Amino acid sequence: MSIDKKELDKIYSLLEKVKDPEIGISITKLKMISGVEKDADVLKIKIKLTVPGCPLSATIEKDVKEILKPEGYQNVELEFGYMTKEELDGVKKSIQENNQKLPGPIEKYEKKQIKNIIAVYSAKGGVGKSSVVAMLAIVAKRLGYKTGILDCDISGPSIQNIFNEKYRATLNKNEKLNPLTYNGIKIMSVEMLTDAEALIWRGPLVSSAIKQMYSDTDWGDLDVLFLDLPPGTSDGPLTVFQSIPVDKILLVTTPQDLSQVIGKKTIMMSEILKVPVLGIIENMSYIKCEHCGEKTEIPGTPEKHIKKFPVLARLGYKNGLSLDLERAIDEDVFNELNGVINSAVFK
Ligand SMILES: Nc1ncnc2c1ncn2[C@@H]1O[C@H](COP(=O)(O)OP(=O)(O)OP(=O)(O)O)[C@@H](O)[C@H]1O
Numbered sequence: 001m002s003i004d005k006k007e008l009d010k011i012y013s014l015l016e017k018v019k020d021p022e023i024g025i026s027i028t029k030l031k032m033i034s035g036v037e038k039d040a041d042v043l044k045i046k047i048k049l050t051v052p053g054c055p056l057s058a059t060i061e062k063d064v065k066e067i068l069k070p071e072g073y074q075n076v077e078l079e080f081g082y083m084t085k086e087e088l089d090g091v092k093k094s095i096q097e098n099n100q101k102l103p104g105p106i107e108k109y110e111k112k113q114i115k116n117i118i119a120v121y122s123a124k125g126g127v128g129k130s131s132v133v134a135m136l137a138i139v140a141k142r143l144g145y146k147t148g149i150l151d152c153d154i155s156g157p158s159i160q161n162i163f164n165e166k167y168r169a170t171l172n173k174n175e176k177l178n179p180l181t182y183n184g185i186k187i188m189s190v191e192m193l194t195d196a197e198a199l200i201w202r203g204p205l206v207s208s209a210i211k212q213m214y215s216d217t218d219w220g221d222l223d224v225l226f227l228d229l230p231p232g233t234s235d236g237p238l239t240v241f242q243s244i245p246v247d248k249i250l251l252v253t254t255p256q257d258l259s260q261v262i263g264k265k266t267i268m269m270s271e272i273l274k275v276p277v278l279g280i281i282e283n284m285s286y287i288k289c290e291h292c293g294e295k296t297e298i299p300g301t302p303e304k305h306i307k308k309f310p311v312l313a314r315l316g317y318k319n320g321l322s323l324d325l326e327r328a329i330d331e332d333v334f335n336e337l338n339g340v341i342n343s344a345v346f347k
């Protein structure tokens with residue numbers, strides 16, 4: 001059964017509020033809706049995903065149903081298809097246009113004071129970004145670099161937890177935020193600014209919180225600032241790239257997980273935002289026997305597009321990582337990350 005134009009317009013304007021969870025732009029703007037039909041009391045919506053098998057389809061489905069339900073659409077069915085290459089080019093253009101409309105990046109925080117800003121990112125959550133950021137920072141510090149970490153995950157900050165700290169930021173005489181200093185590493189996270197248990201930041205609030213933490217923290221001189229990015233499933237990563245002048249990106253994946261599939265969007269995003277991807281840190285790649293030192297590989301088949309970037313380091317599964325971070329950085333981890341820092345970050 002067809003729908004009259006008025007109703008169709010209403011449905012489209014409702015769906016305008018649903019954003020692609022990774023790209024952060026409305027699904028109508030990205031032209032992801034390829035059809036709307038009504039069959040008895042069932043509303044059928046066809047959506048074209050940018051990547052086959054995108055695990056984020058469940059989020060889109062939930063968001064679409066949530067938006068339509070209060071408007072009387074109780075029975076909504078979604079059918080997912082995939083975009084052609086030409087359609088994907090259209091998506092790239094939309095991101096570009098959208099990006100241009102947003103305010104430009106803020107002045108780099110006195111450029112000479114922070115030499116390198118490295119964003120650590122993965123499209124999928126839980127692959128170990130925050131842990132890798134912590135390990136990178138500890139290794140960089142041990143190598144003698146002045147190091148900082150900015151936890152850009154506003155809704156799920158975890159850096160304090162990883163370092164086992166409970167710090168509350170204070171203001172210095174210049175009205176700048178004093179970061180937590182852990183073995184000389186300067187760390188700032190939204191958790192240090194608020195006591196709220198669960199933070200639900202949205203849109204402009206996310207961007208202002210990130211900007212504030214970046215610009216108002218007393219970082220002093222830094223050789224490198226690592227940004228712990230929220231996973232691609234939130235609208236945070238794009239905000240970070242728009243708020244902070246990132247120099248380079250490091251990707252984190254695990255051998256078998258889907259981040260390798262949705263990593264394609266990451267690559268697209270980095271091309272558009274013109275931030276180079278240094279390469280991949282493969283986390284939880286193998287398990288090493290504590291007695292004989294034999295490594296058991298965790299199988300996985302990297303997708304072609306991710307092979308576009310070099311694997312800069314492979315980190316094993318570390319028992320007790322969450323309990324003793326410093327101990328987890330053994331010779332293997334140190335050598336791998338030393339290589340990343342000296343050959344990629346500071347090359
Ligand atoms: N190499 C590793 N060996 C063992 N455990 C690890 C390793 N890397 C990460 N973990 C564990 O995996 C879990 C997720 O790690 P982490 O919080 O660093 O991931 P994340 O990608 O930052 O997650 P999110 O997307 O939620 O920010 C944690 O419990 C952490 O201790």
Ligand SMILES: [Mg+2]
Nearest residue numbers: 129130153158
């Ligand atoms: Mg994290």
